[in-house]
Amino acid sequence: MSTHAAARNATPTRRDQILKEAARLFAERGFHGVGVDEIGAAVGISGPGIYRHFAGKDAMLAELLVGISGRLLAGGKRRVTEVSGPPEAVLDSLIEGHIDFALDDRPLITLHDRELDRLRDSDRKLVRQLQRQYVELWVEIVRKVYPGLAEADARAAVHAVFGLLNSTPHLGRPGALPGRAATAALLHRLARGAFAAATDSAQPAANSAQAATDSGHER
Known part of the structure; x- marks a missing residue:
């Protein structure tokens, strides 16, 4: 569970x-x-x-946004530590955990997008710090699954996948979705597809570099 x-x-x-x-x-x-x-x-x-x-609404907002950032990071660390098997299994587990958040805590995604700047500076910095750690946790695993992916590209891919998964508030009301299991499975396929595409996008550049080298040798 x-x-x-x-x-x-x-x-x-x-x-x-x-x-x-x-x-x-x-x-x-x-x-x-x-x-x-x-x-x-x-x-x-x-x-x-x-x-x-x-103490008031400001305290609620801070606990909501700091709290979910902390829970995502803690959950990600737990999955990295506890999941046995190859890096692919760990990545799948990380994706599943984030999908759970994206489907179950949709108001928090909207709240983060709209209200983060209302936090006092110390709370906002803490949210950003926790989020950066969460991103780097993913980057490390993604690069184990796709070792040819440069660190900067892996980080960009992680942010892109978060954007994809965090799009759930725009998918309509929960009743309009095809069902939780089907939606989760779709999001999982899309996330893995995005990471694979990031790796594929690097291939033409590598091929072009090789082609240029080959051409130079022919002259």
Whole structure:
């Protein structure tokens, strides 16, 4: 069972419920379009009751964005450590973990895109730091799977795959998708295809260089 699957089956705490509804409402209406009273009503408590758990909306936003960045990194490290088999198996596991996030935490993707700049500097820097570590974790594995891929190209490919997987908020409402398993399988194929294409794109350049060398030898 994946980490996200285990989390889905766990009983959420009141704090978890507040964060989940805050993420949904912030994503739907924007950070400034949602009041504390609305978040409280969504979880069945009074607005002032929210302050027993959080100092305010800014604290919720910071915990949401710093929290998901930390969980992605921790989950990625765990998969790299625990998955046995060739690098391909590790890469597949990393892709599966990110797909779980992309399908289960779609509001957080929207929230990150729209509201990251609202975080105070220290929190925003922490998010970026965690994200960079997560990217480099992938880059290392991708280059083991595709050893001919230059580091800069591998990093660009990882960012491109994240963009692809994180497109889920634009795929329509969950009910409009072909089903979670089918969507996850499609996203997985697309991700592996993108990495393979990154490797293929380097081939013509290599062939051209070889052709130029051969041509030079013929003169």
